[in-house]
Amino acid sequence: MQQPGRAAEIKAIGIGKSFGSFRALDDLTLDIGRGEFLTLLGPSGSGKTTFLMILAGFIQPTDGRLYSDGVDITERPAEQRAAGMVFQGYALFPHMSVEANIAFPLKVRKKPAAEIKRRVGEMIERVGLKGHEKKLPSQLSGGQQQRVALARALVFEPGVLLLDEPFSALDKGLRGQMQAEMKRLHQETGTTFVFVTHDQSEALALSSRVAIFNHGKLLQVGAPDEVYDRPDNRFVAEFLGEINMLPLKGVRPANNGSTGLCEDRAISMRCKAEKVRGDAILAIRPEYMSIAREAATGENGIAATAVASTYLGAATRLDLTTRQGAKVTISVPNEVAASALSKGNSVWLTWPAEKGFLLPNGGQ
Amino acid sequence: MRAYLSDRMGAALLMAPLLLFLVLAYAWPFLGVVKWSFTLPTPGLGQYNALLTDQLVQSVFIRTLRIAAIVTIVSVVAAYAITVVWVRGTPVQRVVAEFCILVPFWISVLTRAFGWVALLSNRGLINTWLQAVGFISEPLALVRNEFGVIVGMTHFLIPFAVFPLASSMRSLDDRVLLAARGLGSSRMRTFWSVFVPMTRSGIIGSALIVFVFSLGFFVTPAILGGGRSVMIAELIYLRIFQSPDWGLGAAISVVLVLFVGALMALLFRYIRPKQLV
The missing domain is CATH 3.40.50.300 (P-loop containing nucleotide triphosphate hydrolases)
Structure with missing residues (x-):
């Protein structure tokens, strides 16, 4: 100085x-x-x-x-x-x-x-x-x-x-x-x-x-x-922006990344399971998640029900609940939100494998 | 709106006794003094004319202004130092400073004036000590002159100078001082070029208060001046009580009140009344 x-x-x-x-x-x-x-x-x-x-x-x-x-x-x-x-x-x-x-x-x-x-x-x-x-x-x-x-x-x-x-x-x-x-x-x-x-x-x-x-x-x-x-x-994940967190079981290393079970579906991630084994939290930013009618084989996806929506102008914020009760929030185009809500029940939430990351279970 | 009005009514009612008292005990008698100044001993502007020509009255006016100016400068500088310690010192320093500021208010002005006589007179503590130590052979003339008056008045007025200064120092944003240091300014430089200018309204307020008080001082100059260093208030007293010259005494009073009034008007242009406490 x-x-x-x-x-x-x-x-x-x-x-x-x-x-x-x-x-x-x-x-x-x-x-x-x-x-x-x-x-x-x-x-x-x-x-x-x-x-x-x-x-x-x-x-x-x-x-x-x-x-x-x-x-x-x-x-x-x-x-x-x-x-x-x-x-x-x-x-x-x-x-x-x-x-x-x-x-x-x-x-x-x-x-x-x-x-x-x-x-x-x-x-x-x-x-x-x-x-x-x-x-x-x-x-x-x-x-x-x-x-x-x-x-x-x-x-x-x-x-x-x-x-x-x-x-x-x-x-x-x-x-x-x-x-x-x-x-x-x-x-x-x-x-x-x-x-x-x-x-x-x-x-x-x-x-x-x-x-x-x-x-x-x-x-x-x-x-x-x-x-x-x-x-x-x-803390860092939550402080930097909205984030969805899903409980993950049986996390272990796999081909170029790691794998685990979320609500009985196999999920794959690009990140390495270095610090976490067994139970962990899978975190995905809302903008990387999308809604689909069905999850293609080999693609990450879990079933969820849309429960509420908030109109934001450019997009709609959609609140969903998975079968086992985890809460997820995503931002979707307005017309997608309407159709997801009108069906009243199951949609699929999907995301690319490289966008999910692992956080240690519980605590900070 | 009604609540606001009734609040104002309430405030007016609460202040009414004070206003009534001021009018009855101050404004009304003063009008009488004004009347004397134009009527005694003969009607006309004779007394005001005398003010302009009487050498004694003029020399007393000049002495009063000179003493008031010196007392103001010394009091404000001393009060500034005390206030810095009081407002910004460590907790212990603050308690000590507060004690030094508040204790004088509990001791009467007479007691303090005689205290100074005991310290400063020819056979007082200071002269006795200095002679005993051998610094001086003859006692120094410390009292019954302007020096004694200035010492006594300054001592009395310092606490009054503290409050406007404290108010301006308390409202000063510490981050500005940090900013000055962060920009490379030494503590000394920060004090002189940031701290002091930012307390300007306090300095003006404090100086005007001390100056106005000094102009009308009676007891302290009368005792410590020993009749040789007469100030305006004592001159008025002498004219009214010791020589049958009520008209001139009244005219001097009127001039003094007008002058002080003008200074007060100036004071309130610079600072709001609540900054003085």
């Missing part, structure tokens, strides 16, 4: 933080690559913000070490780490104009006036705030304040930019716009971005990798499609 203009590479080893008897963060080991866009995702109280504050230097970890470009920075105070930071609610200086806010990090670094003027001007241009230079933060809209916060955090070319739920105060349309803008800024600056959010769609849309937290533990790190399609555990 000490070399301006160069993306930082951060290594956290065994980081832990206790507040009294409360363990906010436990044994976190994570490498953040140079120029990566890493999202820390989790519900509130999961430890993701604590980790961000430790990266910024605002919180001292109780255990573990933190390295930036190979240098131990665990004890280095926040003002010397100089990570760019965008706070929830932006934390702009209310008594300073847009220009002065953005110039602040350069002024404390005692840059020459001409350089400050040039770089602030460039940054204002880059985030699209031209014409607002002299305004106070209170005279700006939420989106504009957000841009000032981003500009102020990026103007001194920090090795890493830390963002704490920066979009939580924006409405949906503006949020999408700012997300696109942030992606662009990431590409243009090449800086390492570490982004905290509890919104899983935001995490999947923006990041090069997602780190999922719960109860102070890092559960899984991976590319968005990796964590979405192959979650390690039930």
Whole structure:
């Protein structure tokens, strides 16, 4: 984080933080690559913000070490780490104009006036705030304040930019716009971005990798499609989106994958039965399941009855129950939902073998 | 709507005794003072004319403004330091600061003025000690002069300066301070270029309160000034009680009230009343 203009590479080893008897963060080991866009995702109280504050230097970890470009920075105070930071609610200086806010990090670094003027001007241009230079933060809209916060955090070319739920105060349309803008800024600056959010769609849309937290533990790190399609555990599977879970018996390895019994039908999966044997849970994302009159031989499928539907406009959400009482939700074209419901009884739910994955039975 | 109206009626009823008291005990007698200023000893603007020419009255006005300004600056700076500890210190520091702020309110202004006489007079504690240690051979003139008046008034007014400051510091968003540090600003720099400017309304409010209080101070300057450092309120007292010059005393009072009124108007333009407590 000490070399301006160069993306930082951060290594956290065994980081832990206790507040009294409360363990906010436990044994976190994570490498953040140079120029990566890493999202820390989790519900509130999961430890993701604590980790961000430790990266910024605002919180001292109780255990573990933190390295930036190979240098131990665990004890280095926040003002010397100089990570760019965008706070929830932006934390702009209310008594300073847009220009002065953005110039602040350069002024404390005692840059020459001409350089400050040039770089602030460039940054204002880059985030699209031209014409607002002299305004106070209170005279700006939420989106504009957000841009000032981003500009102020990026103007001194920090090795890493830390963002704490920066979009939580924006409405949906503006949020999408700012997300696109942030992606662009990431590409243009090449800086390492570490982004905290509890919104899983935001995490999947923006990041090069997602780190999922719960109860102070890092559960899984991976590319968005990796964590979405192959979650390690039930929490990650459920947190990243809707998921259907079916009980599976007699799970064992088979030709290029594994096999098991679901409600007395043989089911095959591409994934390996490494961690699970015998009883397990078969998890399938709703968008990979479809409805058929009959299951072809060799194809995965179980019988179910449609019990309710919710019209969503573009599609219909269909709730079904299998013969043994497992609940399944899928999204289907509107006319399919109508015919499935009108028959009142049995339809077949089918899915491709590579889209089902195994989770350990019970617990997390 | 009816509930709202009756709420307002209720509020008006609750405030009525206070308003009535203020009118009977303050506004009404003051109108009498205004009348004196135009009628005694002869009807006309003679007393106001005297205000513009009388050297003694003018020197007292200037001294009062000077003392009030010095007291204001010293009180606000001292109160700022105490308030930072009170609002942002560790739990133990907060308790100690709170104690230091609240205890003075329990001790009468007279007791405190005489306390300072005991400390500052020629044979008081400070001079005796300094002479005993050998720092000085002759006692320092610490009282019966402007210095003594300023010490006593500052001591009295610091707690009043604390409350507007505390209110502005409490409403300050901590994340802004974190942001400043995260952007590379040292603690010192963060304090001067972020914390202090963000408590500006508190500083203005606190300074105006202290200044207005100082202008009308009577007991402390009378005791610690020892008749040699007369301020406006004491001058009014002397004109009315010790020389038969009620008209001039009244005219000075009217000018003082108008001046203080203008300052209060300025105060409420800058900050809302609830920020003062």
